[in-house]
Amino acid sequence: xxxxxxxxxxxxxNSVKAGADRIDISVSESVKxxxxxxxxxxxxxxxxxxxxxSVTDPFFTTRTTRKVGLGIPLLxxxxxxxxxxxxxxxxxxxxxxxxxxxxxxxxxxxxIGDITSTVTSLISAAxxxxxxxxxxxxxxxxxxxxxDVKEMLGGVSVSEPEVLMWLTEYINENLESIDGxxx
Amino acid sequence: MKSLEELRAIKAKMQxxxxxxxxxxxxxxTRVVVGMATCGIAAGARPVLNKFIEEVQNRGLKNVLVTQxxxxxxxxLEPIVEVITPxxxxxxxxxxxxxxxxxxxxxxxxxxxVVDEYTIANAD
Numbered sequence: 001x002x003x004x005x006x007x008x009x010x011x012x013x014n015s016v017k018a019g020a021d022r023i024d025i026s027v028s029e030s031v032k033x034x035x036x037x038x039x040x041x042x043x044x045x046x047x048x049x050x051x052x053x054s055v056t057d058p059f060f061t062t063r064t065t066r067k068v069g070l071g072i073p074l075l076x077x078x079x080x081x082x083x084x085x086x087x088x089x090x091x092x093x094x095x096x097x098x099x100x101x102x103x104x105x106x107x108x109x110x111x112i113g114d115i116t117s118t119v120t121s122l123i124s125a126a127x128x129x130x131x132x133x134x135x136x137x138x139x140x141x142x143x144x145x146x147x148d149v150k151e152m153l154g155g156v157s158v159s160e161p162e163v164l165m166w167l168t169e170y171i172n173e174n175l176e177s178i179d180g181x182x183x
Numbered sequence: 184m185k186s187l188e189e190l191r192a193i194k195a196k197m198q199x200x201x202x203x204x205x206x207x208x209x210x211x212x213t214r215v216v217v218g219m220a221t222c223g224i225a226a227g228a229r230p231v232l233n234k235f236i237e238e239v240q241n242r243g244l245k246n247v248l249v250t251q252x253x254x255x256x257x258x259x260l261e262p263i264v265e266v267i268t269p270x271x272x273x274x275x276x277x278x279x280x281x282x283x284x285x286x287x288x289x290x291x292x293x294x295x296x297v298v299d300e301y302t303i304a305n306a307d
Binding site: 001006009010013017069070071074114117118120121124125148149152153154155156160161162163164165166169170173174177 | 188197229230233239250253
């Protein structure tokens with residue numbers, strides 16, 4: 001993965017598959033603390049302790065189309081390579097929460113990349129889910145809650161191309177105002 | 184600075200066309216399905232998906248629905264896109280990128296002509 005935002009897109013797909021109806025994604029970048037942190041939290045079906053113990057194993061997957069599952073191992077390896085940390089916790093029937101941190105100034109840390117595009121891709125993948133995306137920097141924070149968007153839209157789907165294009169500009173503007181997503 | 188209030192205007196503008204599509208046009212919808220598992224994402228599926236959304240919006244294609252799926256099973260050919268017409272004909276495009284999307288939208292979705300050179304049948 002060339003961008004952290006692609007890891008986020010990938011990991012959040014797991015939450016979609018877990019049947020979550022709410023997914024919280026937060027990105028915090030801090031030059032002061034020299035960290036880039038990602039948290040993805042869902043209220044999906046969760047995992048048993050046995051499954052949880054295996055998710056960082058690349059040769060474990062629940063799918064049947066192939067024999068490897070690389071999403072979580074890739075992100076975990078990235079945090080190890082960049083002197084960060086990785087935690088995942090889950091409870092059956094309640095959901096899963098994942099936190100990955102990289103050292104911001106580490107040479108091997110990929111850029112955050114096009115996080116806006118990750119958020120709109122997720123909305124388009126599963127518009128019925130409530131996404132709460134928060135982006136924090138040293139100069140401020142921005143939150144997008146798709147429930148607020150849906151309230152404005154009434155019956156119009158949040159996955160309509162016109163809405164997605166508008167959201168792209170909206171998120172980019174807000175990121176710009178907090179100097180976010182540039183590192 | 185944009186405000187969420189602006190969405191109300193989009194809502195007002197769209198409501199008519201959305202209702203039309205929702206009720207009677209279900210049978211005339213062409214589906215574009217983009218593979219978005221780890222393999223697809225790593226190979227560049229996100230810009231492919233977004234290019235489809237952008238093109239559909241810019242060209243005002245009301246009868247095209249862009250959706251996503253997981254791993255189709257041929258990871259080495261990702262990004263993979265399936266186009267399924269209302270009559271159920273399925274075309275599988277492989278090793279896609281944003282430039283190829285523009286051509287597929289123009290030739291396949293608008294002019295109803297499969298872009299043979301990008302299909303799985305012609306993959307190396």
